[in-house]
Amino acid sequence: MATQHVIGIAGVGKMGEALVRGLIVGRVVPASRILVSDAVPARAKEIAAKHGVTSRETVADLARESDILVLAAKPKDMPSLVAGIAGHVQRDGLVITLAAGVRTAFIEKALSGRGRVVRIMPNLACAVGEGATAFALGGTATEHDALVVEEIFGAIGRVTMVEEPMLDAVTGLSGSGPGFIAALAHSMIEGGVRSGLPRDVAYKLALQTMKGTAELLLIDGLEPMQLFRMVATPNGTTEAGWAVMERRGVPPAISDAIVAASNRAATLAAEVAKAHG
Structure with missing residues (x-):
């Protein structure tokens, strides 16, 4: 059950905050089991105070404490974010990347085999439980990982599994x-x-x-x-x-x-x- 996980969200801009809000409103996990961090630490603290979740100063701390780690940075910021969590991701952890256009293979290579990677494309309507989300499994992700993603994002909208090459089209349709x-x-x-x-x-x-x-x-x-x-x-x-x-x-x-x-x-x-x- 997702309620048993600690979900860390790295990057709490518009999409990251929408996800925080949706997870709480959809009762996916208690606010006490949601951790957040941001490149601007003051932003993470602001979101933590606003939604009753917990902030962490660094993405390395976030990665160590989260068994489900959501990377909600913009595509241009993803390489530096992944560099910050490499070596800190839990070996059996699930890494979910939201960045448009950033392939699972890139994340997997950067993490040197730590964790399993799923790429998703949600949209801002997740904040009100009406999101449209599609996801694709990375090379080492399992059917159980798919069920976890479906449970989490199914609670905040409609979710569909697709092949990864389709996610660019998903980005254009439901992401934008x-x-x-x-x-x-x-x-x-x-x-x-x-x-x-x-x-x-x-x-x-x-x-x-x-x-x-x-x-x-x-x-x-x-x-x-x-x-x-x-x-x-x-x-x-x-x-x-x-x-x-x-x-x-x-x-x-x-x-x-x-x-x-x-x-x-x-x-x-x-x-x-x-x-x-």
Whole structure:
């Protein structure tokens, strides 16, 4: 059970803090069994005080005390972070890396065989128990490790195991997705305001519409365009709006944005491999 583990989170920026919050809200582990550290020690202390967890001054201390160690640094900071924990990771520990584009093989080589590595791509919605997470097992990770990851991240959203080469695409879709969805929400709100709604009313209606639509698709198992056809009637309001979206190239632009984000994740991986291979 995950509740029996000590989970250390190295790096408590936006994603790291979202994970801390999600673990506590989802009752994955008690706050007393969560340790945090950060390149800026004051940040770790701030998060510890805010969420009732424990901070450690160095990542080496964090690694020694955690049997599940989550590396939540940005890709560019991952080499220095891994160097800081090398030799300190528990030999039978589980290392979970969140960094976009950083391969499990890179982490495994840097750790010289200590611990087992799993690479995951969660998103910020983990903070409210609605995360979308995909993960891939490293070369020495086990089926039991997969069950542990599914237990932890399944408590704070939906989790799917994939082959590691797919994680660049996952990064573009669900990793970057909250940013794209938030931008879409902004545009919907602005449209509501331009049409005469007070901003607070437009805000509530737009966000609930997005949330409700996602739930409807998931619960009923519909393809998105099936639902679109259920809403759109000939010469109706939805068709009028859709005509503008098609004319402005919105549908392919959104698809292209996902591909661009996925390609960037692959580029980041190549840059890390070239610099530290």
